[in-house]
Amino acid sequence: MAQLNDIRGRLALITGASGGIGSACAHQLAAKEVHLALTYSSNISAITALREDIQAKYPALRVSIHQVDVGSADQIEAMFVQIDQQHGQRPDILVSNAGYGKRIQNVWDIPLEEFDYTLNVNLRASFILVKGVAEHMKSQRWGRIVFMSSIAAYGGGINGCHYAASKAGMTGMMKNLATRLSEFNISVNDVAPAMIGETGMIPNAEAIPEVAASIPIGRLGLPEEVANAVTMLVTTGYMTGQSLLLAGGLK
Ligand SMILES: NC(=O)c1ccc[n+]([C@@H]2O[C@H](COP(=O)([O-])OP(=O)(O)OC[C@H]3O[C@@H](n4cnc5c(N)ncnc54)[C@H](OP(=O)(O)O)[C@@H]3O)[C@@H](O)[C@H]2O)c1
Numbered sequence: 050m051a052q053l054n055d056i057r058g059r060l061a062l063i064t065g066a067s068g069g070i071g072s073a074c075a076h077q078l079a080a081k082e083v084h085l086a087l088t089y090s091s092n093i094s095a096i097t098a099l100r101e102d103i104q105a106k107y108p109a110l111r112v113s114i115h116q117v118d119v120g121s122a123d124q125i126e127a128m129f130v131q132i133d134q135q136h137g138q139r140p141d142i143l144v145s146n147a148g149y150g151k152r153i154q155n156v157w158d159i160p161l162e163e164f165d166y167t168l169n170v171n172l173r174a175s176f177i178l179v180k181g182v183a184e185h186m187k188s189q190r191w192g193r194i195v196f197m198s199s200i201a202a203y204g205g206g207i208n209g210c211h212y213a214a215s216k217a218g219m220t221g222m223m224k225n226l227a228t229r230l231s232e233f234n235i236s237v238n239d240v241a242p243a244m245i246g247e248t249g250m251i252p253n254a255e256a257i258p259e260v261a262a263s264i265p266i267g268r269l270g271l272p273e274e275v276a277n278a279v280t281m282l283v284t285t286g287y288m289t290g291q292s293l294l295l296a297g298g299l300k
Pocket of ligand 1: 200
């Protein structure tokens with residue numbers, strides 16, 4: 050039964066690995082001897098440094114990097130072709146983490162194009178990614194899927210209704226997929242963070258004292274803490290259909 054949750058030698062696809070939370074997930078899964086397919090959109094220096102760091106620590110692991118705008122179905126398809134070529138298989142673990150959210154709070158200020166783009170990158174991409182891995186996971190009767198949602202899916206958040214809609218959509222899709230895929234031993238969950246520092250989303254160190262004052266636990270969260278939840282989910286196959294709020298006491 051131990052092998053049910055043994056992820057050594059599995060292949061994980063982590064989107065948005067050039068960012069704060071994605072890179073922390075990559076480090077933790079590499080430490081568990083998981084091969085990695087890592088995506089970035091624009092930050093090639095961050096993803097290159099991440100790959101070099103992981104390859105230096107774990108030379109036996111395969112670590113591929115792929116540039117992809119997850120708002121484009123064609124680019125996601127091209128990424129899967131690269132993964133097939135470089136790893137000889139589809140991912141066993143999917144962490145759909147790449148995300149986008151421009152802080153525009155008033156509905157009258159949010160252009161329709163911004164709404165569409167945000168839903169494409171956060172919600173539609175997760176659907177396309179799941180379609181790209183589901184057949185493989187189903188055929189081997191083992192798979193782990195984790196979406197990176199947000200506190201915005203729960204309480205609306207600070208970014209605007211377009212971002213909240215995209216993240217709440219991910220949680221709804223996650224719950225449906227969990228019920229459909231559990232018979233194939235594929236778990237589907239999400240992590241819903243808030244106020245995670247050392248990320249592109251919350252980058253400004255100078256803003257931390259004011260921001261931290263509004264968080265019950267009195268500090269920003271760490272990318273490693275989000276990665277802890279992701280690692281727990283991919284090594285705990287009995288947990289499925291759950292959304293884990295990781296928000297320092299914020300609601
Ligand atoms: N930080 C927080 O407090 C917080 C709270 C709630 C939810 N989240 C979620 O956590 C996830 C990771 O964000 P983060 O906090 O780690 O921020 P981050 O450091 O800015 O990382 C965002 C990642 O997403 C990638 N990305 C953005 N747009 C993309 C696109 N169109 N196609 C492909 N990749 C794209 C970025 O790639 P490049 O940098 O290479 O362009 C980067 O790797 C996101 O889904 C975000 O919504 C974060």
